[in-house]
Amino acid sequence: MRISELSRRSGVPNATIKYYLREGLLPPGRATAATQAEYDETHLRRLRLIRALTGVRGLSVASAKQVLDAMTEHRTDTHELLGIAFGIRPPDGGTPGEDEGEGAGEALTEANPEAAALVDAMGWSVSARNPARQVIDETLRTLRSLDVEYDWEALLPYAELAERTARHDLDKLETVTDPLEKAERAVLLTFLLEPALMALRRLAQENESTARHGGDEHTSA
Amino acid sequence: MRISELSRRSGVPNATIKYYLREGLLPPGRATAATQAEYDETHLRRLRLIRALTGVRGLSVASAKQVLDAMTEHRTDTHELLGIAFGIRPPDGGTPGEDEGEGAGEALTEANPEAAALVDAMGWSVSARNPARQVIDETLRTLRSLDVEYDWEALLPYAELAERTARHDLDKLETVTDPLEKAERAVLLTFLLEPALMALRRLAQENESTARHGGDEHTSA
């Protein structure tokens, strides 16, 4: 199919598709002539994936590219994908310092002692370079700067719940055999589910709060 | 203190403080003269809160304002705060439709049948207007549009974990008595913890993946 059909079938404007092509999020079509290219179902699918990541999940185009790249490159190694595909946080840009791309190694463990302690306590085996560590230490530090006494031990119950969540995630993944599809599913379950998971927590919080305080008028305007 | 000291003590540039004042995130100081105002510790604290929300959590300035406003207005009703303070998603702007401020009511439940079913199945009592419902339905719809067979029932295990998480959250909250402080803590635990919780899941996922697949070389470059 040509670009217009891709646009029509995906609902993504023509110009935007070109933009994604430029940015490398969408692989170029097979060129049939100097000014003509042919796209197929994989392009359509990729496009939907891009919109899911940038739309529902709210990733920036650059972050989506990283995830997509990791997905296609490491399609044989789901486990590594899960580790690598992260390194991305909400499209905030705040608190950069994200130029530690290489050679950080040990330093990161040192730099994130709380995450390290937590990982240790849980008996987890995760890369010292997993950026999630940094998120944890940064959050804890921020919390404490606001006088909330919170340390990695306070996160232990959450870690156990996360462990169960992860087990559930991986169970879901194991039903898929095709490596490419598996990698895609991993991305979907890891990233797309995040807002929904947080939404569940908010729902549960409201419910719990209602249950503890006055249990009526909770639906009032 | 004057603006410079506020800037020095918070690490937020002078110009940025002025910007927050303009945007209404930071309440104005007590004017001592036509071109002079006095700020106090509450301003400093608020500033730190703003940076925590926009920095670690990645909220947009506008979203942070909503949260902060809800926090100060509903400081008497923590339970309602938890329901209201959301309505904000990552600063993506994608898929808006967020102009349902009033009179949506029933329509939202209708519009989000999966969230409704889930809430029902869990026996939860939450407002029909809680925007988290929309996030859930939207995520599920997106997932299915990508051929991942996923419905609210698949979310049930997560909902149960969320319930436990929420219980844990509320427990932590109950130790605080001062209503203002409680509202602040609620915001902190609800919002600031989110990235950390997601980080935990990623860590747990990597660990679980390592455990299931080859258990070595997980730290390799």
Add this chain to the structure above:
DNA sequence: TAATATGGATAGTGTCACTGTCCAACTATG
């Protein structure tokens, strides 16, 4: 062959979160 579509390049748009500059009014110091 003429009208239309396409791919690629480049420029422009609107939003966001600041950042810089001005200036009149203050304050601190000599």
Add this chain to the structure above:
DNA sequence: CATAGTTGGACAGTGACACTATCCATATTA
């Protein structure tokens, strides 16, 4: 009191981001 420095407020400018629009030399289709 003079004068240098600081402030609050207004407003313009900046750079990043995610598009969106315009061109134009082909290609395709009628």
